Amino acid sequence: MNDERLERYARQLLVPGFGEAAQERLGRARVRVVGADAVASAGLVYLVQAGVGRLWIEDAEDVSPSDASGWLFAPSAVGSPRVEAARAVLAPLSRFVSIEPYPKGGVPTATLVFASSGPQALASAEAARRAGIPHVVVEPDAEGGALVVVPPGAPCYACARSTAGAGRPAQPGIAALSALGAAELVLMIANPESTPGRRIDLVRGVATARPTSRLPGCACGGPGAGAT
Amino acid sequence: MSASAPPRVDVRAYACPMTYVKAKIALERLAAGERLEVWLAAGEPVENLPRSAAEDGHRVLAVEPLAGAPGAFRVVLEKGAGAAPEWP
Ligand SMILES: [Zn+2]
Numbered sequence: 001m002n003d004e005r006l007e008r009y010a011r012q013l014l015v016p017g018f019g020e021a022a023q024e025r026l027g028r029a030r031v032r033v034v035g036a037d038a039v040a041s042a043g044l045v046y047l048v049q050a051g052v053g054r055l056w057i058e059d060a061e062d063v064s065p066s067d068a069s070g071w072l073f074a075p076s077a078v079g080s081p082r083v084e085a086a087r088a089v090l091a092p093l094s095r096f097v098s099i100e101p102y103p104k105g106g107v108p109t110a111t112l113v114f115a116s117s118g119p120q121a122l123a124s125a126e127a128a129r130r131a132g133i134p135h136v137v138v139e140p141d142a143e144g145g146a147l148v149v150v151p152p153g154a155p156c157y158a159c160a161r162s163t164a165g166a167g168r169p170a171q172p173g174i175a176a177l178s179a180l181g182a183a184e185l186v187l188m189i190a191n192p193e194s195t196p197g198r199r200i201d202l203v204r205g206v207a208t209a210r211p212t213s214r215l216p217g218c219a220c221g222g223p224g225a226g227a228t
Numbered sequence: 229m230s231a232s233a234p235p236r237v238d239v240r241a242y243a244c245p246m247t248y249v250k251a252k253i254a255l256e257r258l259a260a261g262e263r264l265e266v267w268l269a270a271g272e273p274v275e276n277l278p279r280s281a282a283e284d285g286h287r288v289l290a291v292e293p294l295a296g297a298p299g300a301f302r303v304v305l306e307k308g309a310g311a312a313p314e315w316p
Contacts, residue, residue: 010245011245014245
């Protein structure tokens with residue numbers, strides 16, 4: 001890695017166990033982010049700052065007034081496409097990260113899901129599971145929310161999601177939940193071998209984690225389920 | 229361990245935290261018990277690097293003026309067994 005990159009990621013490189021190989025792995029990653037509303041804001045910034053190589057943002061909607069109350073979008077962005085507005089803010093943060101709309105047929109190496117609907121979250125997670133790539137699904141709710149962390153071969157999102165589904169709008173701790181989702185994904189990309197499948201509940205700022213388990217009969221345990 | 233000279237990183241031209249970033253990356257390439265020689269500028273770098281290395285579980289075997297280079301120091305580190313391994 002050249003000095004410019006080392007300097008850019010110096011703080012992260014100083015974390016014990018996180019070294020040059022991990023940073024290079026991040027630099028090669030193509031991360032699909034599903035959803036770019038206010039909930040996604042902190043996570044998007046985190047992915048850029050951590051140094052993922054390519055950020056593919058997927059969101060068909062425009063910035064809404066409630067998005068603009070988050071910290072990524074300015075009130076002047078209301079009404080413009082979320083993907084373009086997000087790119088305008090994120091691109092200047094780092095010239096080492098390429099930020100693009102999710103290309104049709106693009107093959108990501110990891111996925112972060114901030115979908116605002118339950119079916120979209122399930123579909124995005126299932127696509128990632130079938131592709132055998134690490135993914136994290138962020139489910140905000142009125143108390144904070146939860147994350148489901150799915151390394152390849154782990155119990156799938158459907159096995160561990162909230163039965164109530166993800167709610168909108170989310171209130172307390174949303175930036176923390178969003179950034180935590182991105183951090184969990186970054187750890188899986190940087191260190192593919194050692195992350196367990198888990199669910200993290202963030203309730204009023206307090207995080208608790210537990211391993212996920214497969215629901216009986218779920219397709220994620222069946223043939224073609226990957227490395228289990 | 230071989231009797232050959234340990235690998236060396238010359239970070240005299242760098243400031244913190246780059247000094248330790250460069251040393252840490254060099255240490256990641258070594259096995260526990262192997263040594264690394266680091267050439268550093270006086271002042272903050274030579275004050276901070278031995279401390280950072282010790283905090284990460286490495287042994288600091290020597291901190292001494294670098295012969296023939298006024299104002300520079302030579303630090304010899306031994307990679308600790310307990311140091312966090314670099315992810316494969
Ligand atoms: Zn499942």
